[in-house]
Amino acid sequence: MTQRPGNQLFDAYFTARDMREVFCDQGRVQAMLDFEAALARAEARVGLIPSSAVAPIAAACDAGLYDFAALGEAIATAGNSAIPLVKALGKQIASSDAEAERYVHLGATSQDVMDSGLVLQLRQALALIEDQLAQLADSLAAQAQRFATTPLAGRTWLQHATPVTLGMKIAGWLGAVTRSRQRLQELKPRLLVLQFGGASGTLAALGEQALPIAKALAEELQLTLPEQPWHTQRDRIVEFGAVLGLIAGSLGKFGRDISLLMQTEAAEVFEPAAPGKGGSSTMPHKRNPVGAAVLIGAATRVPGLVSTLFSAMPQEHERSLGLWHAEWETLPEICCLVSGSLQQARLLADGLEVDAARMARNLELTQGLVLAEAVSIVLAQRVGRDTAHHLLEQCCKRAVAEQRHLRAVLADEPQVTAELSGAELDDLLNPAHYLGQAQAWVERAVAEHNALTV
Numbered sequence: 001m002t003q004r005p006g007n008q009l010f011d012a013y014f015t016a017r018d019m020r021e022v023f024c025d026q027g028r029v030q031a032m033l034d035f036e037a038a039l040a041r042a043e044a045r046v047g048l049i050p051s052s053a054v055a056p057i058a059a060a061c062d063a064g065l066y067d068f069a070a071l072g073e074a075i076a077t078a079g080n081s082a083i084p085l086v087k088a089l090g091k092q093i094a095s096s097d098a099e100a101e102r103y104v105h106l107g108a109t110s111q112d113v114m115d116s117g118l119v120l121q122l123r124q125a126l127a128l129i130e131d132q133l134a135q136l137a138d139s140l141a142a143q144a145q146r147f148a149t150t151p152l153a154g155r156t157w158l159q160h161a162t163p164v165t166l167g168m169k170i171a172g173w174l175g176a177v178t179r180s181r182q183r184l185q186e187l188k189p190r191l192l193v194l195q196f197g198g199a200s201g202t203l204a205a206l207g208e209q210a211l212p213i214a215k216a217l218a219e220e221l222q223l224t225l226p227e228q229p230w231h232t233q234r235d236r237i238v239e240f241g242a243v244l245g246l247i248a249g250s251l252g253k254f255g256r257d258i259s260l261l262m263q264t265e266a267a268e269v270f271e272p273a274a275p276g277k278g279g280s281s282t283m284p285h286k287r288n289p290v291g292a293a294v295l296i297g298a299a300t301r302v303p304g305l306v307s308t309l310f311s312a313m314p315q316e317h318e319r320s321l322g323l324w325h326a327e328w329e330t331l332p333e334i335c336c337l338v339s340g341s342l343q344q345a346r347l348l349a350d351g352l353e354v355d356a357a358r359m360a361r362n363l364e365l366t367q368g369l370v371l372a373e374a375v376s377i378v379l380a381q382r383v384g385r386d387t388a389h390h391l392l393e394q395c396c397k398r399a400v401a402e403q404r405h406l407r408a409v410l411a412d413e414p415q416v417t418a419e420l421s422g423a424e425l426d427d428l429l430n431p432a433h434y435l436g437q438a439q440a441w442v443e444r445a446v447a448e449h450n451a452l453t454v
Helices: 017-022 025-045 051-060 068-078 082-094 110-146 166-191 204-221 235-262 290-311 323-327 330-350 356-363 369-383 385-402 406-411 422-428 438-453
Strands: 151-156 159-165
Touching: 017 025, 017 110, 017 330, 025 051, 025 068, 025 082, 025 110, 025 204, 051 082, 068 082, 082 110, 110 166, 110 235, 110 330, 110 438, 151 356, 159 166, 159 356, 159 369, 159 438, 166 235, 166 438, 235 290, 235 330, 290 323, 290 330, 323 330, 369 385, 369 406, 369 422, 385 406, 406 422
Parallel strands: none
Antiparallel strands: 151 159
């Protein structure tokens, strides 16, 4: 079987299919053709071109009519995708209506076609990402509530700290997703705008009809008309890329936590199991965090791509040489990587496998040391902070040296037993009794999520 060239082996792993379709050749060409069809309708609305020209132009604005391989070859000479596409469009129109061909692409420039086409693609991409984020947030909110009071060891500097809850940890992931959703909502008015400036941004070729046509074109494409063309002002594009970078990083944090919790030595939380998932080519026992790997991989790759967008911002005068070109594949690749990361994150969140018993056993690995702070805080109120801290520090050292539980060491210390009863020590050394505001943080994160969803 003949295979078409391309990088298809990893797409299913790193990219969501519907996002790749947005930015495939068909998607790119159709978005530019949608601009051309809308331009014809707008110019006919204000009387610049005859209304009879609209139907032939619109009929030819179907990406299925064009040879993408031939366009690709022509782009290598033309320097952008709009030039050969407009030529091919003109030929397609002329084959059925030579008169209508005279009115195609009137007053526009190549970057108008490509940038506005890109914005149409980004609108699709944004909708997909927002939907993925909303679904992920719903799943994380449900899991955070489910495990709101399930204790596990908090870890600072990769060492056991005081207890937290799994729900609190999940609520942290949820909060980052909620903030990303807010950011996307906020940037929409700046991103979803028309690009239409003609040769140097003045639309001089359209004379007095320029602004009416621009307004009509924005309405046809359901985009906002910005205060002026933005050919070399790329902050809109870069802002979107930067927010996607934040999403990738937040998902990377989620993936990193899951992979650490899945380590054999922890074995507290696992990715959902599935036939053939996470195995090894040589070790039958392996259960690798293959979903988390996608999240971490995207978080590693996307920042470099975002930096390309930032590096391409100081574009020359009214039209850039090379810097604009650097964006063409960069932003679509960011969208594809983030979509793939979101796809895997949703699978992880939906099917988290939790071993609460293992969490409880792991909390006992230090034989009570993770609750030393709890004892110290109460004791400080009775004997003073410095005295209590020094006393607990010495008891902790003794517990480690003698390989005894902190409870037993404390029971042998007269300065402690003079202030705290056995029942009080038992209560203070119970992880479930030293969770602070963990449940409140879950409730607040879920409430913020619910407010955004409504």
